[in-house]
Amino acid sequence: MKVHVLGVRGSTPAPGHAFARHGGNTSCVAVARDDAAPSLLLDAGTGLRGLGALLGERPFRGALLLGHLHWDHTQGLPFSRAVDNDGAEVRVCIPDQDDGDAAIDVVRRAMSPPHFPIGPEELRGAWSFESLEPGEHHAGGFEVLALEIPHKGGRTYGYRVSDGRSAIAYLSDHGPAALGPGPEGWGPYHDTAMALAAGVDLLVHDAQHTAEELPARVGWGHSAADYPVRLAELAGAKAVLLFHHDPIRTDDEVDAIVERFAGARVPVTAAAEGTVIDL
Numbered sequence: 001m002k003v004h005v006l007g008v009r010g011s012t013p014a015p016g017h018a019f020a021r022h023g024g025n026t027s028c029v030a031v032a033r034d035d036a037a038p039s040l041l042l043d044a045g046t047g048l049r050g051l052g053a054l055l056g057e058r059p060f061r062g063a064l065l066l067g068h069l070h071w072d073h074t075q076g077l078p079f080s081r082a083v084d085n086d087g088a089e090v091r092v093c094i095p096d097q098d099d100g101d102a103a104i105d106v107v108r109r110a111m112s113p114p115h116f117p118i119g120p121e122e123l124r125g126a127w128s129f130e131s132l133e134p135g136e137h138h139a140g141g142f143e144v145l146a147l148e149i150p151h152k153g154g155r156t157y158g159y160r161v162s163d164g165r166s167a168i169a170y171l172s173d174h175g176p177a178a179l180g181p182g183p184e185g186w187g188p189y190h191d192t193a194m195a196l197a198a199g200v201d202l203l204v205h206d207a208q209h210t211a212e213e214l215p216a217r218v219g220w221g222h223s224a225a226d227y228p229v230r231l232a233e234l235a236g237a238k239a240v241l242l243f244h245h246d247p248i249r250t251d252d253e254v255d256a257i258v259e260r261f262a263g264a265r266v267p268v269t270a271a272a273e274g275t276v277i278d279l
């Protein structure tokens, strides 16, 4: 499995030289079976624009799993020539909103006039939109476990993706402190987080805050960077990729957060656009 990191920011893009090394685009990760073209996308933040170059201008064919519907996870959708393409075949899966609306109508709430000039039905290529219930699924040639995790404002899933040999967990937006303080005040290591992270080769996880910042931001739906490091140690995950960097966090500040975990029992790095992780 190859994990292509296309967008790493949370909340809103962060342009500018102070953010250039890790990158300013919002959440998007493309997953490929070894050397094949990526067939599974996790989220469609502005990082999705980078997929065209990654695919050598070929159209994308596969599944796009949205963890939730916030802007920083959807706004790349109409701006990627790999998916808005006559040859594209895109199966979009979103968390079931439990409100009876079809998946395409949920996407349309944010993507239609007067908010945006076109609706999802005007994207070029062959598109399907579906609501996923929690549980096990097949998508883009991978086995996928989708489970609901605490965040803020709309149902949110964490995903575990496996090709049968390697596995990653993707919890881009996760606010476990909503469930209580847990042992260190960062939130409990609840059963769902443990199930998603158990034994994975790579845990891609929300690291929006520092432990010092978290007490004033508990209601925002995100994690302290310390949480995924401890979660990985407890769940037997083999490595941590800190993800969903706060848009105010400069590259040097992200590096300083990583340095805090030099003594962790698992290797910890910070997500940077353009990197490829070979598992």
Ligand SMILES: [Zn+2]
Binding pocket: 010, 011, 027, 070, 072, 073, 172, 173, 244
């Ligand atoms: Zn987000």
Ligand SMILES: [Zn+2]
Binding pocket: 068, 070, 151, 173
């Ligand atoms: Zn969010």
